[in-house]
Amino acid sequence: MPATGNDSRNADRGGSEKRTGKPKRDTYRHGDLRNALIEAGLALARQGGPEAIVLRAATRQAGVAPNAAYRHFADRGALLHAVSQAAMAEVARTMEAEQAALPPTEDPAAAARARFRAVGTGYLRFAQEEPGLFRVAFHVPGDMAHAADDDAAGLTGRTPFELLGAALDGLVETGLLPEDRRPGAEFLAWSAVHGFAVLLIDGPLRGLHPTQAHDAGQHVIDMIERGL
């Protein structure tokens, strides 16, 4: 019953604005509403996941009337999708950061292996650190299918799916993965890591201590390496 929700009634022009966030706007045009809404969506999703992305809340945060959103998105689903893509891009960045933090290695095989594991580790780290965003990125029915769309890319211009593919190619090049095992391997690896992420976020592994979660995650990646 207490839905904290408050207002948007009472147009209150003039200075004193409510706790809507940043409704400071004096120009009639917003200027960059589309991105403002996506940003607001990300903020909402960060705490509360997909169902927390509520049109009216996002427009409120952007300091704009609810229907203004319809000038930029066909409906709530379209906004959700855009936020989802943005969240995927963050996943990609986390993976890239994990790879970038890798200690330099001489052995190209060891390097390829480390880069592969970093993809999975980054995925799992993101899931733990930003469960709300993770759910938006991958728990939204049907949006996972766009994991290879360009606007889900990170700094290197690669989507999470493409990063995984590249890492697998590296394993093949260095002889760590037989070539005939390569086809479809991304789905095997993705399945295992994603499933584990779900168990971790809102499954029976929820509440696991971060270090234990990390160890368990490494076991999953071990299993993948052995099983691919």
Added chain:
Amino acid sequence: MPATGNDSRNADRGGSEKRTGKPKRDTYRHGDLRNALIEAGLALARQGGPEAIVLRAATRQAGVAPNAAYRHFADRGALLHAVSQAAMAEVARTMEAEQAALPPTEDPAAAARARFRAVGTGYLRFAQEEPGLFRVAFHVPGDMAHAADDDAAGLTGRTPFELLGAALDGLVETGLLPEDRRPGAEFLAWSAVHGFAVLLIDGPLRGLHPTQAHDAGQHVIDMIERGL
């Protein structure tokens, strides 16, 4: 803005009932409303997943006023949870059926292995055949944590999680799985199969031809067997 909330107009007592399904009821008491609501929830979920489980729709289908639900469930979430448990029980039954359909074998190791694979195959078969129910069972944040609760059990009185555990024990007993690999193995196997199910239902593997999906699923189980 007065929200003119105005609904449930048209109480429509008497004969002509709408397309509500089975609103035929003349006694004041329903008799078994709680189960009727769960059943209605299952029907709604079957096509549309968790978000299709709408309190008012369920009560409508049960031929009862919306608030009547609150005599049996604290809120919508509680109903959703009950439906989720019921769906899990169906998963357990599918697994049991898959095991029961196994051809008899002399070799106990082969039998244990087949029983293990049947667990995964049943899980995936259910996901494909009843994606809506599957989502209710396992996609509802937090409900997966109750996968071992008793009311999620199938005909043999075992939950999906327990069936998996028993199958893994069988692998250990027949020497197919080293004892030191047993701890935590259920989460490895579950992760991989569940992740694949998600990719299949609303991920990039959506729309895969059923036979192809089955083959891919067997590949996932192969990976698990090798990787455990």
Added chain:
DNA sequence: TGCCACTTGTGTACGATGTTCACATACGGG
């Protein structure tokens, strides 16, 4: 420069949902 069409945001309204409160009805034990 002046006008006009187009883009973007506003106001108001509607139907639907979850939930609450006061009230009505029947069942079952004293």
Added chain:
DNA sequence: CCCGTATGTGAACATCGTACACAAGTGGCA
């Protein structure tokens, strides 16, 4: 038999997504 209690009803509210008509700026073309 009678009354307490479990169960269902009715009306109301806040909130949500969305549609329609209108207002306010913006940019191109005369």
